[in-house]
Amino acid sequence: MSLKELSLRLGLSQTTVSRALNGYPEVSERTRQRVMQLAREMNYRPNPSAKSLATGRTEHIGIVLPIEKNLFVEPLFGEYLAGVAQFLAESDMDVTVIPTPLSQEQKVYEQLAMSGRVDGLLISSPAVVDSRVASLAATNLPFVLHGRTQCEHPYSYCDIDNQGAFAKATRLLIELGHQRIGLINDECSLNYANDRYLGYKLALEQYGIPYDPSLCTQGGMTEEYGFNAVAQLLMHRPRPSAFLVSNMIFALGAMRALRQHGLEPGHDIALIAHDDHIPYLQADKFDPPLTTTSSPIRRAGYEITQMLHREIEMRSQNQAKQCKVLEVDLVIRGSTRIRKV
Numbered sequence: 001m002s003l004k005e006l007s008l009r010l011g012l013s014q015t016t017v018s019r020a021l022n023g024y025p026e027v028s029e030r031t032r033q034r035v036m037q038l039a040r041e042m043n044y045r046p047n048p049s050a051k052s053l054a055t056g057r058t059e060h061i062g063i064v065l066p067i068e069k070n071l072f073v074e075p076l077f078g079e080y081l082a083g084v085a086q087f088l089a090e091s092d093m094d095v096t097v098i099p100t101p102l103s104q105e106q107k108v109y110e111q112l113a114m115s116g117r118v119d120g121l122l123i124s125s126p127a128v129v130d131s132r133v134a135s136l137a138a139t140n141l142p143f144v145l146h147g148r149t150q151c152e153h154p155y156s157y158c159d160i161d162n163q164g165a166f167a168k169a170t171r172l173l174i175e176l177g178h179q180r181i182g183l184i185n186d187e188c189s190l191n192y193a194n195d196r197y198l199g200y201k202l203a204l205e206q207y208g209i210p211y212d213p214s215l216c217t218q219g220g221m222t223e224e225y226g227f228n229a230v231a232q233l234l235m236h237r238p239r240p241s242a243f244l245v246s247n248m249i250f251a252l253g254a255m256r257a258l259r260q261h262g263l264e265p266g267h268d269i270a271l272i273a274h275d276d277h278i279p280y281l282q283a284d285k286f287d288p289p290l291t292t293t294s295s296p297i298r299r300a301g302y303e304i305t306q307m308l309h310r311e312i313e314m315r316s317q318n319q320a321k322q323c324k325v326l327e328v329d330l331v332i333r334g335s336t337r338i339r340k341v
Contacts, residue, residue: 006044010035045092060094061308062118064109066102074221075278076247076297077124080146083301084122091309093119106131113139120308122146128191142311144322146304147192156311156322158304162192165293165328166199166244167206169272172291172330173242174207176339178270182233182240183216184226184250193218196246196274215240226253234261242270242336248281251290265290271335288334295328 007014012035020027020035027035038044063084088095096118100108109132112118120142123132130149137153145157173181183200186193197216204211215233219225226245230253233240245251251273258265265271266288275283275292283290307322 006035006039006042009042010038057119057312058117059092060096060118061088061305061312062096062098062112062121063124064105064112064121065097065099066105067099068102075249075281076221076276079276079278079296079298080124080301083298083303084305085301086298087302087305087309093309106135109136113141119312120144122304122308126191127189128194130191140315142308142315144304144308144311146300147190148195149191154321156307158300158307158322158324158326159192160295160300160326160328162195162328163199163202165274165295165330166196167203168199168328168330169244169291169293170200170203171206172332172336173244173270173272174203174209176242176270176336178242179209180212180215180236180238180240180242182230182243184229184233184243184245184254185216185218186221186246188218193246200244221247221249223249223253223256226250227257228253230254230257231261234258234263240269241338243272245271245273248273248275248278248283248290248292251286252281255286266335266337268338270338275331283331284333286335288337291333291336292331293328294331295326300326 003014003017007017010017012031016027016031017035020032021039084095098108098112109121112121113136121136123143124146126133126145126147126149128150130151133145133149133151133155134153136143137151137155143155145155146159148157148159170181183197185197188194188197201211214236217229217233219229226249230243234257243254245254251271254271255265258269258271263269272291272293273283275294276297277294283292283294303324303326307324310322
C-alpha cells in the first residue's frame with residue numbers, strides 16, 4: 001500500500017498522513033492514532049527514500065566497531081547488540097555498523113558527526129576520561145553512552161550501578177567473615193571496571209579492613225586471564241578466602257584454578273561474579289550455582305537504543321540530557337555457602 005492509498009482511505013491529505021506517521025507535533029493525537037491504527041491494519045511500510053527526503057533523517061543509528069577489539073566474537077557484545085536490535089525492530093529503524101582501525105576511531109566519529117550518514121550514535125566501553133564523548137558533545141549529532149565518563153559537557157547515558165553492586169558483593173563476603181578478598185577485574189582504564197574497584201575499596205573501608213593492593217588484579221576478558229589471576233593470588237600467604245570476579249568468563253577460569261589447587265567453591269572458598277546474562281553461561285547452572293551481581297546486558301542494549309531514539313525525535317526541542325542508572329541485583333547461591341570463622 002502506498003501513502004496515496006492510505007490517505008484516500010482516511011480521507012486526509014498525504015501531507016497530514018505523512019506528518020502523523022512521523023510524529024509531527026502539529027498533528028492532533030486523535031488523528032495520529034487513527035492514522036497509525038490503519039497503517040498497522042494495512043501493514044503499511046513507508047518508502048525509506050521518500051521518508052528520508054520528507055524528514056531529513058536516514059532512520060539509521062551508528063555503532064563504530066574498533067576492529068582490533070574483536071567484538072563480533074565477544075559474547076557480551078552479542079547480547080548487547082541483541083537488545084539494540086530488539087528495539088530497532090519495534091521502531092522501523094536500522095543500525096549501521098562501521099568497522100574501523102582503533103587508530104582511526106576518533107576521526108571516524110568526527111566524520112559521522114559531519115556527514116549526516118546516521119541520525120545518532122551508540123557509544124560503548126567508555127574510558128574514565130573519554131575523548132569521544134567530549135568531541136561529540138560539541139556537535140549536533142545525538143548520541144547516548146553505554147556507561148559513564150568524566151566530562152565537563154552534559155551527555156546522555158545508560159549505566160548500571162557498578163560501584164554499588166561491587167560494594168554490596170564485598171559487604172556480603174565481609175559479613176560472612178572474609179577479610180582477604182581477591183578482586184579479579186577488567187581493565188580499570190574502563191570506567192565501569194574502575195567503578196567496581198571503587199565499590200570494592202569502599203566496602204573494605206566501611207568495615208575498617210585495610211586495603212591490600214596485591215589482592216587486586218586487572219586484565220582482558222578471557223577465561224585464561226581469570227585462571228591465571230586466581231592461580232597467582234592463591235600463592236599469597238595467607239591466601240584469599242574469597243574472590244570477587246568482574247564477569248562470568250573470568251568465573252570459568254577462576255573455578256578451574258580453584259579446583260586445580262584442591263579448593264571447592266562454596267565449600268573451601270567463596271566466589272562471586274558479575275552476571276550480564278550470557279545465555280550459555282547461566283549462573284544457576286554452574287556447580288555450585290554461582291552467587292552473582294546480576295544485570296542483563298540485553299536489557300541495557302534495548303534501553304540505550306530507546307533513549308537514542310528519543311534523543312533523535314526530540315533533537316530540535318533542546319531537551320535536557322537523559323541519565324539512567326539500572327539497578328543491579330545480588331543473587332545469593334551456593335558459591336558463597338562457606339562462612340569464614
